[in-house]
Each structure stands twice: as C-alpha cells, then as structure tokens.
Amino acid sequence: MSQLQPIVEQEVAPLSVIAPRRRGRLRIPGWLSLLLSNPKSRFGLTLVGFMVFVALIAPWISVNNPTEFNLLAARQAPSWHHLFGTTDQGSDIFSQVALGTRRSLILGAAAALLATTLAATLGILAAYCGGVVDEIINFLTSVFLVIPTIPLLIVISGYLSNRGMLTMILVLGLTLWAFEARILRGQALSLRNRDFVQAAKTAGESTWRIVFGELMPNMISRIAAAFVLVFYIALLVDAGLEFLGLGDTSHVSWGMVLYWAQTNSTVLQGEWWPFLFPGLALVITVVGLVFLLAGIDEVSNPRLRQSR
Amino acid sequence: MTAAVQESQPSMELGRETLVELRGLRVAYGDVVAVDGVDLAIGAGEILGLAGESGCGKTTVANALMQILRPPAHVVDGAILFRGDDLTTKGLEELRRYRWRNVSMVFQSAMNALNPVMRVGDQFVDMMRAHERISKRAALDRAAELLDLVGIDRRRVRGYPHELSGGMRQRVIIAMALALQPELVIMDEPTTALDVVVQREILQQIRDLQSELGFAVLFITHDLSLLFEFAHRIAIMYAGELVEEAPAERLQHGARHPYTLGLISSFPSLTAPRERMTGIPGSPPDLAAPPAGCRFHPRCPHCSPADAPLYALQTSVRPVLRDVAPGHRVACHLVEQRG
Amino acid sequence: MTSSIVAPIEVRGLTKHFAAGTGVLRSRSRVHAVDDVTFALRPGTITALVGESGSGKSTVARLLARLYDPTAGTVLFEGTDVSRERRRSDVLRYRAQVQMIFQDPFGSLNPVKTIRHHLLRPLRIHKTVPSERIDARLRELLETVGLIPPDKYLEKYPHQLSGGQRQRVAIARALAAEPSVLVADEPTSMLDVSIRIGILNLMLELKERERLAFLYVTHDLASARYVADTVLVMYAGQIVEQGPAEAVLQDPLHPYTQLLLASVPDPAAGVRERIEVRKGLASAAVDPPEGCRFVGRCPLRIDVCSELTPELVAARPGHSARCHVTAPSPAIREDNHVESTHSAVPD
Numbered sequence: 005m006s007q008l009q010p011i012v013e014q015e016v017a018p019l020s021v022i023a024p025r026r027r028g029r030l031r032i033p034g035w036l037s038l039l040l041s042n043p044k045s046r047f048g049l050t051l052v053g054f055m056v057f058v059a060l061i062a063p064w065i066s067v068n069n070p071t072e073f074n075l076l077a078a079r080q081a082p083s084w085h086h087l088f089g090t091t092d093q094g095s096d097i098f099s100q101v102a103l104g105t106r107r108s109l110i111l112g113a114a115a116a117l118l119a120t121t122l123a124a125t126l127g128i129l130a131a132y133c134g135g136v137v138d139e140i141i142n143f144l145t146s147v148f149l150v151i152p153t154i155p156l157l158i159v160i161s162g163y164l165s166n167r168g169m170l171t172m173i174l175v176l177g178l179t180l181w182a183f184e185a186r187i188l189r190g191q192a193l194s195l196r197n198r199d200f201v202q203a204a205k206t207a208g209e210s211t212w213r214i215v216f217g218e219l220m221p222n223m224i225s226r227i228a229a230a231f232v233l234v235f236y237i238a239l240l241v242d243a244g245l246e247f248l249g250l251g252d253t254s255h256v257s258w259g260m261v262l263y264w265a266q267t268n269s270t271v272l273q274g275e276w277w278p279f280l281f282p283g284l285a286l287v288i289t290v291v292g293l294v295f296l297l298a299g300i301d302e303v304s305n306p307r308l309r310q311s312r
Numbered sequence: 313m314t315a316a317v318q319e320s321q322p323s324m325e326l327g328r329e330t331l332v333e334l335r336g337l338r339v340a341y342g343d344v345v346a347v348d349g350v351d352l353a354i355g356a357g358e359i360l361g362l363a364g365e366s367g368c369g370k371t372t373v374a375n376a377l378m379q380i381l382r383p384p385a386h387v388v389d390g391a392i393l394f395r396g397d398d399l400t401t402k403g404l405e406e407l408r409r410y411r412w413r414n415v416s417m418v419f420q421s422a423m424n425a426l427n428p429v430m431r432v433g434d435q436f437v438d439m440m441r442a443h444e445r446i447s448k449r450a451a452l453d454r455a456a457e458l459l460d461l462v463g464i465d466r467r468r469v470r471g472y473p474h475e476l477s478g479g480m481r482q483r484v485i486i487a488m489a490l491a492l493q494p495e496l497v498i499m500d501e502p503t504t505a506l507d508v509v510v511q512r513e514i515l516q517q518i519r520d521l522q523s524e525l526g527f528a529v530l531f532i533t534h535d536l537s538l539l540f541e542f543a544h545r546i547a548i549m550y551a552g553e554l555v556e557e558a559p560a561e562r563l564q565h566g567a568r569h570p571y572t573l574g575l576i577s578s579f580p581s582l583t584a585p586r587e588r589m590t591g592i593p594g595s596p597p598d599l600a601a602p603p604a605g606c607r608f609h610p611r612c613p614h615c616s617p618a619d620a621p622l623y624a625l626q627t628s629v630r631p632v633l634r635d636v637a638p639g640h641r642v643a644c645h646l647v648e649q650r651g
Numbered sequence: 652m653t654s655s656i657v658a659p660i661e662v663r664g665l666t667k668h669f670a671a672g673t674g675v676l677r678s679r680s681r682v683h684a685v686d687d688v689t690f691a692l693r694p695g696t697i698t699a700l701v702g703e704s705g706s707g708k709s710t711v712a713r714l715l716a717r718l719y720d721p722t723a724g725t726v727l728f729e730g731t732d733v734s735r736e737r738r739r740s741d742v743l744r745y746r747a748q749v750q751m752i753f754q755d756p757f758g759s760l761n762p763v764k765t766i767r768h769h770l771l772r773p774l775r776i777h778k779t780v781p782s783e784r785i786d787a788r789l790r791e792l793l794e795t796v797g798l799i800p801p802d803k804y805l806e807k808y809p810h811q812l813s814g815g816q817r818q819r820v821a822i823a824r825a826l827a828a829e830p831s832v833l834v835a836d837e838p839t840s841m842l843d844v845s846i847r848i849g850i851l852n853l854m855l856e857l858k859e860r861e862r863l864a865f866l867y868v869t870h871d872l873a874s875a876r877y878v879a880d881t882v883l884v885m886y887a888g889q890i891v892e893q894g895p896a897e898a899v900l901q902d903p904l905h906p907y908t909q910l911l912l913a914s915v916p917d918p919a920a921g922v923r924e925r926i927e928v929r930k931g932l933a934s935a936a937v938d939p940p941e942g943c944r945f946v947g948r949c950p951l952r953i954d955v956c957s958e959l960t961p962e963l964v965a966a967r968p969g970h971s972a973r974c975h976v977t978a979p980s981p982a983i984r985e986d987n988h989v990e991s992t993h994s995a996v997p998d
Contacts, residue, residue, distance in 0.1 A: 581917060586876070
C-alpha cells in the first residue's frame, strides 16, 4: 500500500539545550535528567557510576601493596579477611580488582577522549571543507581502518619495552578513531548544507569556527555515543592484551589478574575466584557502558523521545 | 441588541443532502486539545473550503474524518456522521471499507506517498484490490482510465513515479483518490508544494472532475484566495475552533469575524490598488494553554479594556457560532453585540 | 535617484553551470542554472526576483551572497569586480556589505545557541561597534526588527520562538554587520500567512530608514508587487523580463509573465480565463540548445524562436523582455515585420 500517513515534523529541542530540571531537591542538568529517565541509560549509568565510585575509593579499601607475595595466605578462597580471596602468590584479589578499576577507567576514558577528538575534528573538517581536504582525510581514515587493531596492538606491545599506561592510551586512541571518523563525517555532511551553517558562512565565520562552534555543538549526542563506544572497546582490548601478557606490567589491572590466574592454572586446581572477580568487574563495566550507549541513542532520536 | 438567537446549526447550501456531519468534535493529542468542539456539515457534491493557519486543527479534522488518527491523537468527544452513521462506533473492518470507498484523501506530501520502486499502475492495482474484488487486468485498465481522466498519458501506467514531474505525481495521487468513486475527497493542502502555474492546472482539473463526477470536496488550505475562487462554501478555523462559515462570495465581501478580516488583509492583491496592509500582530496561541474566553482576543483589534463589559466577555466566555445571515455564521462577541 | 550614484551591487553576465549527475557518473552535460544575468541593485530600493522552482533565482541569491562562485560573469561591488577575490580580508569586507536572509526561519538559526550568540558573532567578526557598546547594540538590533522588549529574547533558544520571531532574529543578525545590500531568499514562504505581511512591512521600513538595497527572491507575485520597485522575471536560468514593478505586473511583455499572472489566484480579478496546459519545465535546462527556452509552451512562437536565443530588449523605456515577438531586437523586427509592442493573444 502506498498511502502514507502525513508526517508532521515536530520541532524538538536538541539535547544540549534542554532546561535543567529539578529532581527531588537537586537541580541537575537537563541532559542528565533525560538520561536518568530512560530505563536503559539509567541502568547503564548506575553500573558505571558504581564502578566509578569503586575507582575513587580504591586506595582506601585496598591493602598497601597489592602485588606483595605472602605465601602464608596463598590460595585462599573468599573470606571476610580477603573478600575476593587470594592469588597463588598470596596477593589480595579484592585490592587488585579495586585498583584495576581505577586504572581501567582512566585508561578507557583517556583513549576514548583521544580517539573521539581525532574522529570529530577530522570527520567534521572533511565534511565541511570537501574537496582536497576531504580526499586526504578520507585516505587517512581508510588506511587506519584497514589496519587490524588487535594484531597491530600485539605487534606494537611485543616490540615496545616500555609499556606504560601512556603508551597504551596512545596506541588505543590511534587505532580506534577511524571508524567513528567515518560516522561523524556522515552526520556532519547532513548538517553542512543546513541554512544555519550557510548563514554562519555569510556572516563571515572562519572554517575552524564553523567546525567547532556551529557543527560540533549540534553533534554532541553522536560524539557522546562515539566516546562511550570507544571506551568499552578500549577496555576489552586492553584486558585482552593484559591477559596475553602483552600489557602494562607496572600497574595492577583486571587483565593482569586474569593473566596470572591463567599462568598458574588456577582453575584446574579448583580455584575459581581469581577468574570470576576480575571478569565480573570487566563485564559489569562493559555492560553498563553498552546500556548507556543504547540509552543515549534512544534519547537522541527526537521521534523516540516523543512517543514515550 | 441581543435577541434570543438560537445556537446555529451547521449550514449548507440549500438543496444538498448532508453527506458528512461533525457534531461537537473534540480531538486531543495526549492532553492537548487540538480540535475543540467543531460542528461542520458537508453536502453532496459541494466544495467546502477549510482555511486556517498552523495549529488551527484543520488537518486534525481531516484525519478524524478519515479515521486515521494515530495515538496520541484520539477523539475525546463528539460524533462523526457519514450519511447518518456514526464512525466513532464502527469497528476496524467497517472503517477499512469506509476509507477510500466513501471518503478518500489527498495529502500535502502526496508526492512522496508514491512508492518509488513500484510502477504507477501497480500502485493502483494494490490499492484497488485491497478494497474490492477485481482482477489485476481489470484494475490496470481502470488505472489507465483514471490517468486519462486526470490528463496524464495512459502509457504512464507502466512507468515509475520518478519519471513524472511534481505536478503529474500530484495528479496521479488525485486519480488514486478517485479510483473507487468516493463521495467525498478530502484534500489537505494539495497544491501548496507546487508552482503557481501547475497549481492552477491542477485546480482547473479538480473543478472539471468535480462537476463531471459529482463528488464532494473538503479542501483544506491556508491560502484563502484559492478558496474564494474554487470553493462553494468556506469555514475558517482558529486555535481548534470554527470561527466563521459562509458561502464563498459572501465571505469574500462580507466577512464579519476579526480573524477572517485579518486573514483577508494578509493577502496582497495583484490587481486591486496598492495599499499598506496590516496582517495580524502576534502569533497563534499555544494549544496547551489557550487564552481564556475568545481565543483570538489577544490579537484582536476590537478587544481592549476600554470597553469594559465587552472586554469581560471576551476574556472569559467562549463565543458561540451564531447565524448572522442565511448560511453565514460567526463566533464573536462583538458581532453578537452589534447584531 | 541620479544614475551617477554607483550602485552598491551590480552583476553582469552572471552565469553558473553545474555538472549534471554526480560522482563517477558525472557526465559532460552541464545544467545551466543561471545564464547571463545582468542587473543592478540601488540603495533604498527593493528588487524582486520572481520565478518558479528551478528557475535559478535561489542560485542567483547564493551567487550574490558568495556561497557559490560564478562560472562566468562579474559581480561588481562599488564598481570593482569582486567575483574572483580570494583573500580572507577582501571576502570579509564583501560579507560585511552583502548579507542574506534564508527561507527556513528555524533552519537558519543554530539550534544550540542563544539569540544573543547569533547577534554577537557578526558584531565581533566585523567589529562594527566597540566592546563597551555591544550590549546596547544588541538591544538596538532587536528593537529595530520589532522584538520588544529585547531582553525577553536575548537568552532564548530558537526553538522557544515562533516562526515570525525567528525570521526577525535572522534579519537582525543580517543587520548586525551593517550591510548595504540584503538578499532575502523567500523569507516568508515558510511563515503563516498572517505573519508574512509583518515581515514584508519590516523590509519596507528598513529600505526607507536604512536605505538598504534588497534583492527579494520569491515565487509569490502578489508579495512582489506589494514590496518591490523593480521586478525581474526568471525562467530556466535566464531573465526574461525586467522593469518597474507596476509595469511588469500590470502590462507584461513576456508570454511567461502573462502565464504567471493568469495563474495566480486573485479573487479581486473576478472571473478568470482558463489557462492553456502546455508541457514544459520552468527549471534550468541541461545543455539547452540555441533558441528561446520558453518556445515549447509559448502561444506566440514564430520560426525564429527555435533558432535564435532572444536578447533582452527594451521594448518600452526601462522595461525589457527576452522575446522575439513582443520585444524584438531591431534586426529581428525587420526580418519578421513584427510590431515592437505586442500584447499576447493565445493561439
């Protein structure tokens, strides 16, 4: 049937200009209120919020030296003294997981920030300028897209002797920006020909001002989504690298605990706790981010927002 | 002087049987009332123009008549009678048969309503076979006939919509609306997106078809000057209410409601002497919180606290449609007072 | 208005061709969106550019606003050719003088920025007032366009304003740069009918008070008559008639203008004649052949019309048309023994 209902385009306020609302006695920003009202993002925010909380108090709830060898306490199942049990070397797993949370969140956020900044800047620039600039950036994006992330990371990690957190952030950020750049370029293309961009041009705005001042602020929800996406991918990739023993050995991380668990064949000996708890931490964080992403998507689409 | 005037009933050109009647129709989108108590009648074979600006509720009235209101839009109150039958009491199956056979509709974005990957003829076939038992061959023949009727080469039946110009696509949509020989065709801004020359062609076409086939037309538009030329009767809506209704010629030269007069003064003429026009200051109200009393009073040049008793009425009591002449009714306190 | 005053903006032979098709399938065919357009805008006047969709009128507007670069022809700004200028300082100087108002009031404002931001940017970019005066200037601008009290509007976002209010903000933004020319591309077609007159009256006011030169692009002849001093009629990328508004709209020369006038709903005109339905597009042609582009729909056509592209000829003082029959050039007139002024009689 080709009879369509008349579609009335409603003008809906963009996310970033929704007025702050009172929730109980607190005044919170409009966007936060919106995210809290969507069940998916509310769930996601709760999980992620919880992990952030853990990361914040980690130094206070952990033992002084989490990698200390204490053979007397080795291989203990979870108890009141060691909430998550101990490793084969006697280290407290609870502390390791807590401190690992701190590290993971910082790493994930930093890598996501780097990747998103690159993706947004290059993507929007390519869309707005068109022509030669677009061609160059597209070429660059294609090159980075073709490179397989994990093998590259393995090679780089294996090659580098210094595998500190900064290196990991750089490597993750530089390999994960490309696909989001494509997506953001697409969205910027659809905005580019909107009259307000043309109007800014006739007013005399410079290219950079238009990219950062006119286009980017209208893409906040998509950029936020990109950020969350890269965040959890970075977490997974990092955990994977750590697990393979190619990660950063100076800090405690979830993947590291899993690595030691694997190397010491703990499961074969019936010790489930070195695997379960770091794995759970990773799962909770990633699931939280995934739900947050789904909620952002729903909330950003004005049509879905309206028909609630 | 206020005689005991009866609340006016929907009027119609004498001699026509009533095809459609809306009685006290009230439609809301969630909590916001978009159509607030409308009484309207359409006679067989007449062209009724429904004019108003954005937010006045005219499209909602059309959708209610066609029974295609989608949630959160719902009929809160009132009756929609087609030949005496109340549509609000009908079941889904009966409504499905009613749509397109008794009443059909041409939308504003009709040009986009054609499926780009189906041949024109097939879209007719689809639609016809959904409503009656007819073979594909017969349906295609009928489609070709209909294209002929609206002035398009029959061979276009085998073609695709993108091969047609905007005006031609609109004519295809009109042909589809006429396929099952409905008694009423609702046209919601059918020519707004078209150029002025094409618009005139289409309107000439519609008028020819209407006099040949005898269907009634509910013509919805914001362009009052179009209605003066093409409609038999015109009804004006503002903020969800009907404010004036009269035969076209009478409305053109003898309109009484300040909104209608303001609207007429918003159309500059090509031939009349050049003079400064005023339009209407302000903008249509937010339907979620319409003004108390007469909804037009914040913008009305005849509403001022200087005339205290009238002002009190205008700001607290909703005016009711009353006859000022045969077939001419107005909802305005000022008109009521002055007689 | 003496002719020795240099018109702020003048275009000569303005031409814009686009490639037909896109990307890999880009053919060598060219769409002639604008062909050989010549006119001047004088201070304190409104020039209406009238035509149907695809006639090229919006392209002319964008060429004037330097959103496109012309394929050929010149744009003279106070006597100097600016069409090839590339330096930012030159372009900026031009932009300070020539501003644009767009058709979609909501689309032309940035949804995530306040009204204050919209007006502030041009003030900052063109440095029209010292920083102490900026706040006062913002209020002045809003008052000029009728948004009173200005404080009520400064901190609002576009979605909080009505269509008419948004368009007034757009006009205020254009005025912030203190231009001498304002290009208005269908500024009222997306507004409610009762609001349109307000905007048109504002344009008339600005023309009087600030002595601005307006180019008013529209498909609505009645509104063109209401505001314009001069009318240019465009068809398929070319200007087919130009002259004083009353002359063009009451006594048109070109058959296309006559067709337009016969089509516009005008209740004051009484009983109308039916118009002839002839096939033909009013929009830019792809690789148009030599000859008049209206020939397929014209009731007056003669042989030469399909062979030779007519020139714009002044059949009456100040009023010219592009038609071999009603405004023939002297050579054609001799060849065809056609009278110089001819009112259209349909076949």
